[in-house]
Amino acid sequence: MADVRTALADVVGVEHVLVGDEVPPEYGRDESLGVPAERPGMVVRPADTGQVAEVLRVAAAHGLPVTARGAGTGLSGAAVPRPGGLVLSFERMNRILEIDTGGQVAVVQPGVTLAELDEATAAQGLVYPIFPGEGGASIGGTVATNAGGMHAVKEGVTRHHVLGLEAVLATGEVIRTGGRYVKTSTGYDLTQLIVGSEGTLALVTEATLRLRPRLPHRAGALAPFPDTEAVTAAVPRLTGGGLDPLVLEYVDVLAMAAITENAGLDLGVPQDVRDAAGAYLLVILENRSGERLDEDVQALGDELAALGAADVYVLAGDALRKLVTAREQAFWAARNAGANAIVDAVVPRAALARFFAAVPVVAGRHGALIGGCGHAGDGNVHLSVFQPDADAMERVMDELLATAVELGGTISGEHGIGREKTRHFRALEDPAKVELMRRIKTSFDPDGILNPGVLFG
Amino acid sequence: MADVRTALADVVGVEHVLVGDEVPPEYGRDESLGVPAERPGMVVRPADTGQVAEVLRVAAAHGLPVTARGAGTGLSGAAVPRPGGLVLSFERMNRILEIDTGGQVAVVQPGVTLAELDEATAAQGLVYPIFPGEGGASIGGTVATNAGGMHAVKEGVTRHHVLGLEAVLATGEVIRTGGRYVKTSTGYDLTQLIVGSEGTLALVTEATLRLRPRLPHRAGALAPFPDTEAVTAAVPRLTGGGLDPLVLEYVDVLAMAAITENAGLDLGVPQDVRDAAGAYLLVILENRSGERLDEDVQALGDELAALGAADVYVLAGDALRKLVTAREQAFWAARNAGANAIVDAVVPRAALARFFAAVPVVAGRHGALIGGCGHAGDGNVHLSVFQPDADAMERVMDELLATAVELGGTISGEHGIGREKTRHFRALEDPAKVELMRRIKTSFDPDGILNPGVLFG
Structure with a gap:
């Protein structure tokens, strides 16, 4: 590890490599209720894309797992590192590079928060219409989870507003995808493949975002x-x-x-x-x-x-x-009230009533208290589950997520799979698709250093 | 070939396998001005997804290249088969399976045309807002090219309206992606990866499409x-x-x-x-x-x-x-007037003026007449190029497409790369991205039987 530390310090400067006890505990967790904190071996804070590429080359050379970190506000444990692994924090890459008012586009680094971008776009009469209820979330994190939020019923989700990316592959190769345009039919859409991939394919170092007129x-x-x-x-x-x-x-x-x-x-x-x-x-x-x-x-x-x-x-x-x-604070209200888990299931709108009918049955079967709110226009249901017994809690989650899938829905609408739902993903997703995704991951990350344990167990 | 014919006839019925001189010439071409027709070895017309899977298994076993065909209205030669290869025509898979008015979703087979879907949705006060100017285009073809059209400035392009797919991999495996919902954060977005992949990754056998209220x-x-x-x-x-x-x-x-x-x-x-x-x-x-x-x-x-x-x-x-x-007939007007090529470049809106300024310079340099119309709101420029000399024409295309890329744009907004622009794609795209896309293709199509020659030369 001393070798790695030296190599990384050469890249980012010694003050931006934290090792062992120097690592503050917050780098070991996100806001997931179900994923315990881990202790990373090291935290590295690169200042630019070139440094991210060099850090990944060092990590690849040493077979060190890398977990990207934005603001740490995720709800699925995708930013919880591997024990002893490397946390690559984007906190220093936090600049809004441009608000192009004519093109209605923002170009930002991943560490910019939604609240910061909202303030900057408001000054131009524009808006980046992704409001997942946490203004402190970073752009990088919201791209990684394909964040949605309350405006999605009109405006769509993160992927509908990400026009292009700069991203670093696990090999240290830097690619640029898409650009300042909506229309393209030029090869595979790597932008959309990276959006929502939870740090398992590539690390986003810049995002080109579509803005909309801000209606007064x-x-x-x-x-x-x-x-x-x-x-x-x-x-x-x-x-x-x-x-x-x-x-x-x-x-x-x-x-x-x-x-x-x-x-x-x-x-x-x-x-x-x-x-x-x-x-x-x-x-x-x-x-x-x-x-x-x-x-x-x-x-x-x-x-x-x-x-x-x-x-x-x-x-x-x-x-x-x-x-x-x-309403945006609903997660905190639930947490303060002692909720043990938050569900983020999606069902077709036409199946909402059937899903809601199943909830009290599942709750009754396992002695849980379940209530919630959610994005009815999108069929995206958030439920707070109160059941302190871990085994019973597991069964509640298993049954609720299986119900969503049976009704033609999916197990996460906007929080992502992370470490929290990887087991459910593996259990409920078609194995042919999981294997296809695994092959795609290998196309980007041949040695599997990017966020191992997420999606593929 | 006699073996293959027998095997395919066992799958789809002998009357739906056409071989050699039985193949009508239209199966050898699309509407591209630049890609000459080829003579496929065989045309097969499956009736359902199971038959598509069986046909692909037979093709894989014999190493036979497969080119999917919708309505043949494409403009980039992506539906032009390999000489002696197999054309898989979706003409019999042409049913609208459901218009779900509450869910605002249509479920269709790939051979349904845009005009047919428009008529069916109009009856319900809904609209599938993709109007590329060719109502005879098939849903399968528009999904494969990520078709755009005149309404894209408000409504976006095909990928923004494809919620889910059923698709057959080159191995004959059938997968279902997405569903009747907009929000999902559950693994890689295979739907968006297949949209725009021009028949090189998987064959779409069903599409779930988002509909919008039809404004009167x-x-x-x-x-x-x-x-x-x-x-x-x-x-x-x-x-x-x-x-x-x-x-x-x-x-x-x-x-x-x-x-x-x-x-x-x-x-x-x-x-x-x-x-x-x-x-x-x-x-x-x-x-x-x-x-x-x-x-x-x-x-x-x-x-x-x-x-x-x-x-x-x-x-x-x-x-x-x-x-x-x-305006929708602009392509035919240009063709009737003797145009030798149609450009489908995209530039950031802010760079439109610079692109337009370059056009007469390129035209003058190579003795071409160039005019056009296009989707100004999207920076998507269609130019008709009149230059009967093939070498001079090539140089015009090279320079116009290189200019679009230099300005931060891309070489195809909605027509696709096809066989027509594969050379330009290889010349102008970052080799690291092309290699990444090739690895992704291999994840879907290990033997490279799906539309070889498109994207990767």
């Missing part, structure tokens, strides 16, 4: 419904009706209580309405015209009432911001 | 500008201004003359305006409200005038449809 007017409606069936029946009407919602979230009563309490929020919903509610829909619209927005919110309210909402609370300005922030 | 109101404006500089300067203002154009095309005067003459179209633009015009912008808006559309078209007209348009001709209804159809 936003308002929404919160609608209590008698039960989740009514909520799920409303969803296709709202996505198909032309109002083009920016946000279309469901929140069950357990989650609503948790997030409002966590945020100290009073939504002004009377006690009797709250008592009768089975679940809530939160719908947010945006528009470049305030007048059109007002008309649309009116139409939305009528539509929600027609779809069976017990009432409709129109929200704008500060009240809306507070509720959105509270 | 559409109108546009045609604006003559003094020169292409004014046009290119206007583009970012129109994409960034919030009007969210469905179509944002430029048409130079040569192309405008060709397409209006080809269609017998009189746009009512006075002779003196036509004489003074250097290029035209065509902008189309759509809306679910006729009233809002009228307001937006008014705002669009004001914006175009402020951006230097000599005049603004508002178009709606039949007049708009006729112009769009005429």
